Amino acid sequence: MPIAIYEFPLCEKVRNYLRLEQLFKQLDHTSEFDSEYESLYFFDVLFTLLDLLERLDIRTDFIRDIDVHEKNLVHWSKHPNIDSAALEQTLKKLHQLLSELKRTNKLGSSLKDDRFLASIRQRFSIPGGAMSFDLPHLFCWLKQAKAVREKDIHMWVQQLGLVRQNITLLMQFLRERNQYEQVVANNGFYQGVVTDKIDLIRLRCANSEGYYPVLSGNKYRYGIRFMHLVPEEGSSGSVSDNINFEIACC
Missing domain, CATH: 1.10.3900.10 (YacF-like)
Structure with a gap:
């Protein structure tokens, strides 16, 4: 894959x-x-x-x-x-x-x-x-x-x-500050906490399922929303399934 x-x-x-x-x-x-x-x-x-x-x-x-x-x-x-x-x-x-x-x-x-x-x-x-x-x-x-x-x-x-x-x-x-860990984005969404030591968030996920991640947040927490590459007509484009992926907070 x-x-x-x-x-x-x-x-x-x-x-x-x-x-x-x-x-x-x-x-x-x-x-x-x-x-x-x-x-x-x-x-x-x-x-x-x-x-x-x-x-x-x-x-x-x-x-x-x-x-x-x-x-x-x-x-x-x-x-x-x-x-x-x-x-x-x-x-x-x-x-x-x-x-x-x-x-x-x-x-x-x-x-x-x-x-x-x-x-x-x-x-x-x-x-x-x-x-x-x-x-x-x-x-x-x-x-x-x-x-x-x-x-x-x-x-x-x-x-x-x-x-x-x-x-x-x-x-x-x-990049060597931290290792990847397995997490789940429930209904296509994952939330984490920002610490002073985090300068870079790395995501590793499948690239053949027709979705991609988008990150947003502030100095306290961040959210990762998975979006469909080709959204259905009239939809928001966000993925509603649970997605397994890997994350490293560096």
Whole structure:
């Protein structure tokens, strides 16, 4: 049975982390496109990622979170059954990321100063703006040999490596906070209590039954309502059956 994992962030910081994580996955996918028209999507994703980095003070969030994880690991190092080698390796990685973050003023700023990217970026915000008559130098680049394009793409993506490393590690820490447990949504609805330590709610459920979860709530409790993908005419669209699924509050 196909299984889907849904993730619902409970704070703006984690929303931004998830957005960046997904954009990096899209960036990896689009960077492998071969045709010139497919390659245009690479720039679209790249500029979306840069826009997000410029709007957010993500560097401060990274430093704060790494500092918290570092203190937690130091505390766990006193536990007699801890894997000292793995803990030491993780601490070393955190120290490295923290050092690099403190040496960097603005994440992604080097790409903002790239002359080629700067010359085409504004047109991508206009619907249908990335046309050959508007950006002949872009289409000249798209006609270059694959090795030339791959070299440039690798250079651009590499300059976002620090952001990717932080997102990958911090999301790994977050997802490992808790394990999945089996629960039941009676009449398609499940309610839980929010604690200060919950930043992300993960759901794992069947993906072939024609329903999906929607989360709502406040700082005290949350509710998960399962909805029909194709609701019947005149119905609210909510599922009335009992649904077994798994949840992890991270």
